[in-house]
Amino acid sequence: MLLGSVKKLQVEDYLMVVAMFTDTVLMVGMSIISQTSSNLIDPSEHVILDAGEIRTREYGSKWVLVVEQMQIVTIWLMKYCLLLMYNRLTMSLSQNLAVKFVAAYVTAGFVIMEILYLGVWCRPFNQYWAVPPKNTQCSAATNHLITNAVINITSDIMIILIPMPIFLKSQLPLKRKAVLIGVFALGAFTILSAILNKFYSFNEPFGSNWTFWYIRESSTAIITANLPYIWTLLRRIFKLGSFSGSTYGKSTNNPSKAYRSNFTNHRSVVRSQVRAEHNLHQVDSEEEINATYALPLKIYAKHEIQITSEDAGPEDRRGPVGCIPDELMSHSKDSIRTDDVETNSERSAAGVVKVYHGV
Incomplete structure (x- = not known):
């Protein structure tokens, strides 16, 4: 809607499309798991493993594997979307080095976690849906849950801390800061959800509470990652004011005001041609995180004359x-x-x- 053409979509847009698919599969899988038993058998239950029961539990165990993978992929796609956004917003700032470091950490963590989960913790691989499994790591997956919790939570904390120095130094009005605090609160809730779903996975492995927190974590992560991208759309729909203090549809004569936001339509900071072609509002297109110093960006050209x-x-x-x-x-x-x-x-x-x- 803002860019005007599918050809002008950015990497984050395609990642979001993939995340929509993985999150949908996650929701469907959770619904099946809640009604189907797996190879994680409660010792207090006297289960008769006949042919029908084994087939049912194998089916449920396969969905547990699918759900785990879909949840991981969804969460990591949201991490990459936020990091790509941060990379654009901090292109000329010292925080850009931190963004690259966190991106490397997130990538390395994902690769290590997947190698351990798919090739190390449970061997052979088909033991993940064997009933009963020969190894408890194929049903309880304790080692994987610990690895996932450490990498996931630490990377989330790093991501939420990247914009903090700029946010604390910003000169935004209190009301504008309150909106950003709300976004950070959603990020904090995502971390809390990650902690709680692992807590219930360890303490109530045979219960259903962990499934609820899996869904809450992925859903909140998607909302948090999308808010910066849809803010301009929300302004158009609800006629909201910008972070520079103007209302959508009104222009500003003070160029410095156009740079005082670190939230609205960050895309056009690096794609000024999109701004020109699609007649985006000046305040929308020029507000960016570099505005902490409230100075307009200018390009100076130096020419020499030889005599x-x-x-x-x-x-x-x-x-x-x-x-x-x-x-x-x-x-x-x-x-x-x-x-x-x-x-x-x-x-x-x-x-x-x-x-x-x-x-």
Whole structure:
């Protein structure tokens, strides 16, 4: 809607589409798990493992495996969406190094966790749905849950801490900060959900509480990751004010105000051509996280003029000694100055001045 064409979608948009699919499968799988037994058998239950019971538990165990993978993929896609957004917003800031470090940590953690889960903790792989399994790691998956909890929670904390220094130094009004605090609170709730789903997985492995917190974690993560992207859309629908203090649909004559938000439509900061082509509101397109210092961004161009001097020969002397000859030629082009709000650049063509002076 904002970009005007599917061809102009960014990487995050495609990741969100994939996350929609994985989260849908997660929801369906959770519904099946809640009504189907798995190979995690409660010792207090006297279960008769006949052929029908084994088939049912194998089916449920396979869905446990699918749900676990879909939950992991959904959560990690949301991490990458936030990191890609942070990478654009901190392109010229020191925090960009932290973004790259966290991205490397998230990627390495995902690879290590998947290798351990799919190839180490439970061997052979088909023991994940064997009834009964030969190894408790194939049913309770204790080692995997610990690994997942450590990598997932620590990376979430890192991600939520990246914008904190800029947020604390920002000069936004209290009401605007309250909105951002709400976004951070959603991120904190995602971390809380990750903690609680592992808590119930360890303490009530045969109960259903862990399934609820799995869903809450993935759903809250999706909402948190999408809020920065849909803020401009919400402003258009509900006529909300921007973080620079203006109302949607009104323009501003103060260019510095256009840079005081670290929240609205961060995409156009690095894609100014999209802003121009689709006539996005100036405040929407220019608000970014670099605005902590409330200074408009400008591009300055430096041009140098080279002047060469040559001694005049006898054929060039057509006037009295010491006088400037009529053939004195100065070739230069008029300088052009533009006071564009965004660039405020000065452009001048380089020229060459040839001076003849007699001996």
